[in-house]
Amino acid sequence: MRILIIEDEPGILNFLRQGLEEESYSVDTAANGLDGLEMALAEAYDVVLLDWMLPGKSGVEVCREIRRAGIKTPIIFLTARDTVQDTVFGLQAGANDYIKKPFSFEELLERIKVQLRPHSGEQIEFRLGPIVVDIQSHQVFRDSQEIKLTQKEFGLLEFLLRNKGKVCRRTRIIESVWDIHFEYNTGVIDVYINSLRKKLGLTKEEDYIQTIRGVGYIAKEI
Amino acid sequence: MRILIIEDEPGILNFLRQGLEEESYSVDTAANGLDGLEMALAEAYDVVLLDWMLPGKSGVEVCREIRRAGIKTPIIFLTARDTVQDTVFGLQAGANDYIKKPFSFEELLERIKVQLRPHSGEQIEFRLGPIVVDIQSHQVFRDSQEIKLTQKEFGLLEFLLRNKGKVCRRTRIIESVWDIHFEYNTGVIDVYINSLRKKLGLTKEEDYIQTIRGVGYIAKEI
DNA sequence: TCTTCGATGATCAGGATTCGCATAGGATTG
DNA sequence: CAATCCTATGCGAATCCTGATCATCGAAGA
Incomplete structure (x- = not known):
């Protein structure tokens, strides 16, 4: 299972990468929105973890453009914000889930698994x-x-x-x-x-x- | 800019039509899915506002068929439902955005503008x-x-x-x-x-x- | 205004070229 | 060692370009 992480803070990025690789996921990373978008468009990932605040192109923009390109890979937002407004906004941009920082790694794993689960809507x-x-x-x-x-x-x-x-x-x-x-x-x-x-x-x-x-x-x- | 509204409730329909015409959009309307689909296929619109629940042919079906005909006009869903499932489902059917009722007219305008923004995704x-x-x-x-x-x-x-x-x-x-x-x-x-x-x-x-x-x-x- | 004539574009056929298909065989992986 | 993957090669067909001929346009002059 391939996961793409788009996140600009190196600390969080490495933390996530290590943890997920230990769980035997194949992890690619991007440190800004533009690179991340390109990678998401070029490769076939199973999940994308997307930071809300990114230099250059914002997470929401990246998300929207991924969807616009017709790519249905599940997207999970990582964000410090915690208002209903933002949740709705993120989901409307085409995201599938939304985790607020700080989050437990366990919780993240759980949510990734939910997205990977072959749920009804997904075409397999x-x-x-x-x-x-x-x-x-x-x-x-x-x-x-x-x-x-x-x-x-x-x-x-x-x-x-x-x-x-x-x-x-x-x-x-x-x-x-x-x-x-x-x-x-x-x-x-x-x-x-x-x-x-x-x-x-x-x-x-x-x-x-x-x-x-x-x-x-x-x-x-x- | 031409907008097609497909919506069965006359109240909402007129509300939208008036508001959008005041913003100097050119508005066409359809009161059911079948008529709407025909119009979307026949004319070149810049945005389609599509109700989720429609008599006859559902909004998702209409959306799917518009895309199947190779038409890339941005589609914005208007819906009362508010679950992640539905969001994903709508977007998978080929929609570009998704607004839940009741929505503020300001927000709708904003989202229409986003879809009309030319450089997003490059004109293809x-x-x-x-x-x-x-x-x-x-x-x-x-x-x-x-x-x-x-x-x-x-x-x-x-x-x-x-x-x-x-x-x-x-x-x-x-x-x-x-x-x-x-x-x-x-x-x-x-x-x-x-x-x-x-x-x-x-x-x-x-x-x-x-x-x-x-x-x-x-x-x-x- | 009409006619004429040269120049430009339209159309067609054929030969040159490129591109994809098929197959075989060597390299790689597990 | 066997399955899979990749490279190499010749062949045939689609595509591309050239050149020759035919049609058309427009300007100049009657």
Whole structure:
């Protein structure tokens, strides 16, 4: 499980990082709103911990923009403020929960777990034509027949489905699925797209994964 | 600025309409979800205010369908409910903000302004008559029918639209789209303009892309 | 005002180029 | 050692550009 912490005070940041890493979460951090926003947009996190007061771009702004980008990762605000007004404001900006400082680490852990719990609203199953993808159990079915995918194949398919109906640029794919953030000049994506199409049994007539020449790929209903 | 209000209670509806018209917004209204949806799909609004509870088609459904049609107009939910669950649910359906009743008119105005703020999230959608261009996802629609463009065709169209209403000189086009910074002596632009007009289905009467003889081209509403 | 003519843009066809597909095989990981 | 991941390569097709020809516009002169 990957957690992004956006917090400017180094003390709190390190405290959180250590504690969460001990709980075997994978932690990334950002010390200001702009960096944090970029990371949240570029990577797929499971939870974002977001400080209310940040230099540059405020926490609420960051939150709002993450939501505007269509990213549904649970966001928990960390804040010293403690008024009803602010709570409402934060939640309206798209946050899922709200913890006031000082908080106990136990409480934070608990709230993170609540967000990670596959609650009703969260979509954990994607469909694409006859194909059903269960993110949580990491299984893929076609006509109730299971299809075994490798890690990377699954990651690629998941990314395409999370952006279903939108064109996924190669750079975005390589960033999100392969975690490569510099110039890439490889044909890996093609290889895996090919392998996906083969395993999923997609044909020319059933091209649920279409290629956009010069740009990338798109998963969509026909 | 045009605002669409979808709300079934006449009291609230009139209250909103009056207030917003006093602020010199142009207001259209719908009293149920189905009418509202149709209007949202037919016209280009800058903001949609959407009641959560509607007779016939619920607010969430309307929201979802507006997004499904590829329309990115900001949507603000008006609702009596006030739980975290609902907030998340509404935002997942594609809404941009969420106000709980009773709300102060001041607050609503403020939130509308936030949504109208142009630089937030960068403008990624252009319209030209019946044509909608989504820069981010690299897609072009005419009457919600997708039109497949090649890399260069898309680049040219994007450039024209970023300068919509302004004449684009050939040298500027060749610089921006083809990255050629010296003297050009080719007819590529003409070829691609031709191909664009053909693919977009533009006729003599519907010349959203006009030729300025001796200078260049211009994309504009007729 | 009309005609003519040169220049500019439109259209088309074809060859050059780029890009993605498929496959094989080597590298890596566990 | 086996599954997975990545690189390399040749092939075929989509795309891009060029150049030639046809249509159109607009200005100059009758």
